[in-house]
Amino acid sequence: xxxxxxxxxxxxxxxPETMLGDVAVAVHPEDEAKQxxxxxxxxxxxxxxxIPVIADEAVELGxxxxxxxxxxxxxxxxxxxxxxxxxxxxxxxxxxARMADAALEGKAGGRVPPEVFGxxxxxxxxxxxxxxxxQKLLEKIxxxxxxxRHCYRCDTVVEPRLSDQWFVKMQPLVTPALEAVxxxxxxxxxxxxxxxxxxxxENIRDWNISRQLWWGHRIPVFTCAxxxxxxxxxxxxxxxRRCGGAVEQDPDVLDTWFSSWLWPFATMGxxxxxxxxxxxxxxxxxxxxxxxxxxxxxxxxxxxxxxMGKKPFTTVYLHGTARDTxxxxxxxxxxxxxxxxxxxxxxxxxxxRWTLVAGTSLGADVVLDPNDLESxxxxxxxxxxxxxxxxxxxLAQLTDRDGQGRTETDQSVSFRLLSSPSASDLSLAxxxxxxxxxxxxxxxxxxxxxxxxxxxxxxxxxFVWHDLADWYVEAVKPRLAPNAASVALAHTVxxxxxxxxxxxxxxxxxxxxxxxxxxxPGRKASELLAVAAWPESQSALxxxxxxxxxxxxxxxxxxxxxxxxxxxxxxxxxxxxxxAARGTDAPEAFRSERETIMRLAQLDQVSFDGAGTGxxxxxxxxxxxxxxxxxxxxxxxxxxxxxxxAERDRLDRQLTGLAAKLSNQNIVARAPADVVAxxxxxxxxxxxxxxxxxxxxxxxxxx
RNA sequence: GGGCGAAUAGCUCAGUUGGUUUAGAGCGCCUGCCUUACACGCAGGAAGUCGGGGGUUCGAAUCCCUCUUCGCCCACCA
Numbered sequence: 001x002x003x004x005x006x007x008x009x010x011x012x013x014x015x016p017e018t019m020l021g022d023v024a025v026a027v028h029p030e031d032e033a034k035q036x037x038x039x040x041x042x043x044x045x046x047x048x049x050x051i052p053v054i055a056d057e058a059v060e061l062g063x064x065x066x067x068x069x070x071x072x073x074x075x076x077x078x079x080x081x082x083x084x085x086x087x088x089x090x091x092x093x094x095x096x097a098r099m100a101d102a103a104l105e106g107k108a109g110g111r112v113p114p115e116v117f118g119x120x121x122x123x124x125x126x127x128x129x130x131x132x133x134x135q136k137l138l139e140k141i142x143x144x145x146x147x148x149r150h151c152y153r154c155d156t157v158v159e160p161r162l163s164d165q166w167f168v169k170m171q172p173l174v175t176p177a178l179e180a181v182x183x184x185x186x187x188x189x190x191x192x193x194x195x196x197x198x199x200x201x202e203n204i205r206d207w208n209i210s211r212q213l214w215w216g217h218r219i220p221v222f223t224c225a226x227x228x229x230x231x232x233x234x235x236x237x238x239x240x241r242r243c244g245g246a247v248e249q250d251p252d253v254l255d256t257w258f259s260s261w262l263w264p265f266a267t268m269g270x271x272x273x274x275x276x277x278x279x280x281x282x283x284x285x286x287x288x289x290x291x292x293x294x295x296x297x298x299x300x301x302x303x304x305x306x307x308m309g310k311k312p313f314t315t316v317y318l319h320g321t322a323r324d325t326x327x328x329x330x331x332x333x334x335x336x337x338x339x340x341x342x343x344x345x346x347x348x349x350x351x352x353r354w355t356l357v358a359g360t361s362l363g364a365d366v367v368l369d370p371n372d373l374e375s376x377x378x379x380x381x382x383x384x385x386x387x388x389x390x391x392x393x394x395l396a397q398l399t400d401r402d403g404q405g406r407t408e409t410d411q412s413v414s415f416r417l418l419s420s421p422s423a424s425d426l427s428l429a430x431x432x433x434x435x436x437x438x439x440x441x442x443x444x445x446x447x448x449x450x451x452x453x454x455x456x457x458x459x460x461x462x463f464v465w466h467d468l469a470d471w472y473v474e475a476v477k478p479r480l481a482p483n484a485a486s487v488a489l490a491h492t493v494x495x496x497x498x499x500x501x502x503x504x505x506x507x508x509x510x511x512x513x514x515x516x517x518x519x520x521p522g523r524k525a526s527e528l529l530a531v532a533a534w535p536e537s538q539s540a541l542x543x544x545x546x547x548x549x550x551x552x553x554x555x556x557x558x559x560x561x562x563x564x565x566x567x568x569x570x571x572x573x574x575x576x577x578x579x580a581a582r583g584t585d586a587p588e589a590f591r592s593e594r595e596t597i598m599r600l601a602q603l604d605q606v607s608f609d610g611a612g613t614g615x616x617x618x619x620x621x622x623x624x625x626x627x628x629x630x631x632x633x634x635x636x637x638x639x640x641x642x643x644x645x646a647e648r649d650r651l652d653r654q655l656t657g658l659a660a661k662l663s664n665q666n667i668v669a670r671a672p673a674d675v676v677a678x679x680x681x682x683x684x685x686x687x688x689x690x691x692x693x694x695x696x697x698x699x700x701x702x703x
Numbered sequence: 704g705g706g707c708g709a710a711u712a713g714c715u716c717a718g719u720u721g722g723u724u725u726a727g728a729g730c731g732c733c734u735g736c737c738u739u740a741c742a743c744g745c746a747g748g749a750a751g752u753c754g755g756g757g758g759u760u761c762g763a764a765u766c767c768c769u770c771u772u773c774g775c776c777c778a779c780c781a
Contacts, residue, residue, distance in 0.1 A: 013781065060781080068781055076779040146780055160779090192707075196776080199706070291776070325715090327774055347743095358729090359716075363708095365775080367715060375714080379729055382743045393740035454717080458728075473740080558747095565747040571736055602738080654725060661762080678723055686725095 001137075003041035003050045010139050012064040014146060015074075016132070017099065017124045020047045020111045021092040023082060024070040028059040031066055045137045046128060047111040056081050073162035089162050097121045097159045121159060166210040166219060166252070174201050176305040177298060186301060187315045189451050190363035193293060200294050209255045216253030223248050261299035264312035283313040290318040317451055320365040322356070327367065338370050347377040350509040354380030357508050358457035362450075383461060384512045387505070390469050391516040394498050397480050398491060398521055425486065428592050429475040430493045432550035435543035436467050437497050441535045444504045457508045464501050471554065472497070475596040495520060500535045549589040552581075552622045553596060559619040559627045560601040566643055567617065567634055574604035576630045581608070583623030583688065618644065618696045624688035641702030644693050651690040658683045 001008045009025060022044050027034040037053045044051055058081045059068045072082030072089035082089055091102035092112055099119050101110030115131065116124040132138040149158040178201045180186040181194055188194050210219055222237055223230045226245025233241075240247055259266075264283060268276040282304070288297060297316055304312030322330045322338070330337040343352040355377050360366040369376050426434070440463040447456035472494075479490040499520055502513040506529050517529040556579050564575070579597070581587035590597065590608050598606055616630040617640055662679060 011781085015781090058779095058781090064781060071781095075781080077781080078779090080779080144781095147778090196707070200777085294777085321775085323774090329775085361717065362719095364716085369715085372714095375730055378743070382729095382741095385743045386741065389741035389744085391740085396740070450719085452719080455719090458717080462728090469740085470745090561746060562748090565735075568735080571738070571746075599738095650725080657725090676722095682723080682725095 001043050001045075002037075003043050009037060009042060009053070009067045010065045011067045011069045013069060014144060015125070016128050017116070017121050018071045018074045018092070019044055019069060019128075020099070020116075021071045021073050021090050022047070022051055022069045023072060023087040023090065024051050024054045024085065026054050026056040026059050026068045026070055026081060027066060028061050029055040029057060031059070031061060034066055045135060046113055046115075046131055048113075049111060054085055056084065074160050076160055079162065091162055093121060093159060093161055095161070097161075099124045165208050166221070166250075167206040167208050168258075170204045170206050170302075173302040173306055174204050177201060177301040180301060180305070180311055186311050186313070189315060189317045192363070193290060193316075193318055197293060197298060201298065207255075207258075209258045210250075210252040211255055212251075213253050216256065217259055219250040219252050219254055221250040223250070257295050257299060260296055261303040262307070264300055264304055265308055270307070281308060282311050285315045285317055286313045287317045287319060289321065291321075293318065318363065320360045320363065323365050323367050325367060325369050325371075327365070330368070330370075336370055338368050338373065338376075343373060343377050346373060347381040348384055348511070350384045350512050351377045351380030354383060354457070354509055357453045358461070359454065361454045362452055380509075383465070384509055386465055386469065387502075387509070387512055387516065390464065390473065390498065391519070393473065394494055395519055397494070425489055426493070427479075427486070428546055428550055428553070428589055429472060429596060430489070431543045431546035433467060433472040433497055434493065434541040435547050436463065437500060438537040438539070438541050440467075441500065441504065441537040445534070445537075448507070453508070456504075460501060460505045460508070464505070468497055468501065471550075474600055475593070478595045478599065502529060503532060503535050506530065506532075549586055550593070552585050552589060552625065553593045555621040556590065556625070556627050557597055557601045559621055560603070560629055563617040563619060563627075563629050563631075564602070567631060567639075569631075569634065571602060574602055576605035576607075577601065577603050578607045578610070578626075578628040578630075580610065580626045580628075582625045583685075585622045585625045618693075619647075620689045620692040623685055624692055626692060637700055637702075641697065641700060644697050644700075645702065648690055648693040648697065651686050651693070655683065655686050655690060658686070 011019075011025060013019065025037075025042055027037060029035075035055070038055045040053050041050045042053060043049070053067075054070075056068075056070075058077055059066070070078045070081050070087065072079045072087060073091040074093065079089065081087075090111060092099060092110075094100050094102070097120060099112045099116045099121065101107075101112050104110045116127050119127065129138065129141075150156065151158055178198065181188060181197055181201075188197060220234070220236075221230065221232050224240035224243060224245045224247055227240060227243040229240050229242040231241060236249070237247055239245065262270070265277060265281050268274060268280055270277055286297065286300075293316075300312050304310060324330060324336040328334060328336055340352055355368070356366060358380075440459060443459050444456045447453070447459060476490050476494060478484070479486050481487070484490070499517065502517045502520075506513045506517075510530065514529045517523070517532070518527065560575070560577055564571075569575070577597075579590050581590055587608055594606060594608075597603065614630060615632050615635045616628050617635060618629075619627050621627070658679060662676075662683060
């Protein structure tokens with residue numbers, strides 16, 4: 001009711017009991033209809049005090065009744081409104097949320113009436129609603145969804161209550177910390193966090209650093225019981241610095257982040273100028289979770305500039321978060337987590353690490369399925385297993401040749417190549433894998449430097465599994481026979497490749513790589529991969545020509561394997577094939593890897609002269625090179641026609657698409673020359689392959 | 704309420720300044736193999752109108768607009 005009895009205003013609230021602490025009712029200054037009320041007094045029911053109607057922009061236009069009760073002691077927004085209008089802030093609850101006037105120190109007789117005095121807030125709410133009803137001052141009750149703060153530990157609804165606290169004035173600390181990130185002096189990775197960081201820094205509020213907890217660093221503020229002098233001190237004083245009276249230390253402790261923000265230098269002996277501090281400050285890369293960017297990272301940057309005059313680190317790498325298949329963050333309270341120890345037990349620590357590193361691209365979260373650990377972590381286990389088996393194979397070659405363990409020769413030869421590769425002795429497969437390895441070293445190093453851990457991990461995976469194991473190890477097997485001429489060289493290349501791959505992979509799968517690496521020849525007992533040198537690529541081993549030629553070897557083998565599968569020929573059946581190099585494809589390359597082709601395509605006969613004749617299956621690849629597999633008695637002309645026809649049609653479709661592109665003058669004129677040249681080269685190769693197939697189709701009499 | 708991000712094969716995701724890609728990988732799926740390092744493996748294969756619509760461009764999964772859906776972070780919500 002208005003105090004002058006001329007009417008009333010209606011106020012909505014979700015916390016009726018706090019009306020005992022109301023000091024004003026506010027309306028929005030632009031709410032024309034309500035301006036007449038501003039300056040009038042209203043009587044707060046139950047509390048029986050008169051308070052003014054004021055105008056303030058904290059009121060949201062169009063929300064609720066348009067009248068907002070102001071309770072400065074029990075609501076943060078209201079506190080600020082109260083400050084703006086110079087209003088009092090009566091506290092009407094105790095620290096354990098029972099109704100009582102704090103100003104009366106536990107005695108009744110103030111704003112809190114006897115009916116609810118000493119009552120818990122929720123009980124008081126019920127009683128007060130009843131009282132309002134009886135006094136016919138309750139207009140209506142309706143459901144309203146809104147956010148209520150709960151204690152993170154016991155889930156109790158938290159009640160805002162005005163109290164004295166210590167704050168750090170943040171504005172002076174912000175400027176250098178904001179500038180550092182803006183200029184790139186401190187780099188955030190991924191970069192998009194910069195916006196978030198800047199927004200927070202620009203709107204920073206003073207930092208409440210006092211906590212009413214049992215455990216923590218006590219606030220070093222002292223108060224004299226006699227004269228009231230109050231000061232902060234580095235030492236613990238025993239008497240007042242002014243009058244010599246008894247002193248008391250502030251009972252509160254510091255916010256945990258108030259000590260954490262000193263971490264970059266306090267851990268190294270600060271405030272003393274220690275050698276560690278000199279050597280290790282500033283640090284290089286801080287790795288942490290994104291949600292801690294404000295709590296910790298921003299504050300470390302601020303404290304670094306303030307206390308040390310320098311940034312605390314150059315790069316902040318913010319990693320992803322582990323989530324479940326519904327993208328919920330894994331947490332103890334939700335119970336949707338994956339226990340790392342289970343994963344270690346079932347799949348190994350390397351498998352766990354592999355999944356998290358290889359499965360997360362920069363700045364992205366990683367989704368793990370707590371209900372299907374197998375499909376989540378098996379790939380990592382499988383890869384570790386593959387590494388182990390390659391290691392077993394390599395080591396077996398080096399140790400059991402004549403039943404007498406590894407020899408002196410093995411150890412010396414294995415590392416000679418590193419300094420002086422002799423190209424003339426190397427096979428095509430050697431040159432290919434060595435060149436591939438150099439590219440791998442460069443790419444993996446580059447990826448890691450850019451925090452593209454997934455990219456680096458997967459590049460290693462591809463090299464180890466698909467280059468080294470699938471092709472090189474298979475190609476090199478015949479040369480590993482004890483009496484083979486190039487056995488020492490083969491060992492050298494094999495060990496060099498494997499050793500280097502282990503070094504590259506060590507950050508991702510540290511345990512198995514360490515174990516394997518220490519078993520390699522030439523290792524001293526004290527050597528650790530963990531501190532071994534990072535590989536450097538040797539440009540002398542780069543060999544694009546060998547890479548291209550060995551690609552053709554692979555293609556020839558793959559064509560033969562595909563023919564074998566198409567005609568359902570048992571893997572045990574050895575076949576005879578003719579491979580004809582065409583165009584720029586080098587015939588001597590095929591000849592030099594004759595053994596490899598025979599073994600991997602399961603042939604008992606291969607010729608590199610002329611084209612194949614008789615009944616058989618045909619395929620074309622590369623620069624028009626051809627492969628012919630004799631299939632007397634197996635071949636079905638109709639099926640061969642269909643097979644070749646399908647391949648010819650596929651090439652035709654591609655050629656049609658390309659032709660449209662290349663006949664468009666716009667493209668030819670406006671696209672970069674090298675792009676156009678590449679398209680023409682593609683067109684040439686596809687056309688040669690297509691023409692080859694056409695000829696074959698004709699000669700088979702396919703319609 | 705404010706800010707940010709994501710939608711690409713059945714699933715989880717790559718695809719770095721628009722053009723070497725015939726849109727890839729792992730898992731799953733289909734066929735055949737215990738080929739003396741590995742069946743946690745080998746060989747071959749199927750599978751995607753790159754969320755919808757519009758635009759810019761000679762050219763778009765990639766840039767712009769819009770719609771839809773999902774998610775995350777922050778917040779002083781009467």
